[in-house]
Amino acid sequence: MISSLKAADLIGTEEINQQPLICAPLVGKNDTDILNELTNIRYKKPDVIEWRADFYEDICDRDKVFHILQTMKSKVPNIPILFTIRSVHEGGESIELTERGKVSLLAALCCRGLVDIIDYELRNDVDSIHYLRQISLRYNIQMILSYHNFKKTPECSEIVEMCKKMDHLDADFVKVAVMPNNMDDALELLRATNEVKKSINAKLVTISMGKFGAVSRLFGWVFGSAMTFGIGEQSSAPGQVPVEDVRRVIEITSKYMN
Structure with a gap:
């Protein structure tokens, strides 16, 4: 077994709870592209690397x-790897792998x-979901349950209930990524983040995408989001900010919040 969590075992201390994990995506289509991306990304020292395997x-x-x-x-070896096969329905690439095949692959990786x-x-x-949760627990692999909406931002109450549902399914992280059509939508996501963090056991990840949502990527952690996604080499979603800029904003903000 190879897996060995780092980044304080993914938010395992109060100190890291106060600042988000910074995750950088890999979106290469083949081995050469992926390894070139990885070489460039690792020098930026993200806390987590996400392999968006639906691009592969x-x-x-x-x-x-x-x-x-x-x-x-x-x-x-010291950076945790998040493995994601995003579905077409939630912004991913079209692939031939069936849903049953995805589940089987995820279980095998665990x-x-x-x-x-x-x-x-x-x-x-x-x-x-239950099957993968059982397998991931057995092999000490953490699990994110996620929801993505590239068309709109649901109301605060709907986001809160969705997060509670994912929490009840025993996820380690619950993730909600939505598309704002204006700044009011971005604020709705932050309001939901601030509310739901008080009522779930899982670690919370919330993202508002696009140009209006950049504020959530930079400051969402202040409201309770435990992870943010930044560009290492290439973007995997609208509105992502380069890792180094995300880190700089977090460090400056943290300085004046302690």
């Missing part, structure tokens, strides 16, 4: 997936300890 052209070849993850682990965190979407079958 060989996602249906399990041996190739295993091999590239082993290589990634050897190159960044068993082999090739990843540190898996992401699975709330919209999926509840039996699949």
Whole structure:
């Protein structure tokens, strides 16, 4: 088993609870692109690296997936790897892998300890969610349950109830990423973040996307979001800010909040 969590075991201390983990995505289509991205990203020292495997052209070849993850682990042994296959319905790439195939692959990665965190979407079958939660717990892999809406921002009450539902499904992290159509929507997401953090056991990740949502990527942690996503080499969602800029803003803000 390879997996070995770092970043204070993903928010394991009060100090890190006060500042968010910074996650940088990998979106390369092949091994060469991915490893080049990884080389450039690791020098920026993100807390987590997310492999958006729905971009990977060989996602249906399990041996190739295993091999590239082993290589990634050897190159960044101290940075946890988040493995995500984002569905088309929630902003991901179109792939041939079936939902059953995704579940099987995620379970196999947990068993082999090739990843540190898996992401699975709330919209999926509840039996699949329960199954992956059992497998991830057995192999000490953390699990994110997520919801993405690229069209709008639901009302605060709806976001809060969605987070509670994911929390009741025993996720380690609950993630909500939504699209604002104006600054009022971005503020609605931050209001929901501030409210829901008081009522769930899981760690909370909330993101408002696009140009109006940049404020959530930089300051969402002040309201209770435990992770933010920044560009390492390439963006994986609208409105992402470079890792170094995210870190600089967080450090400056933290200085005056302590």
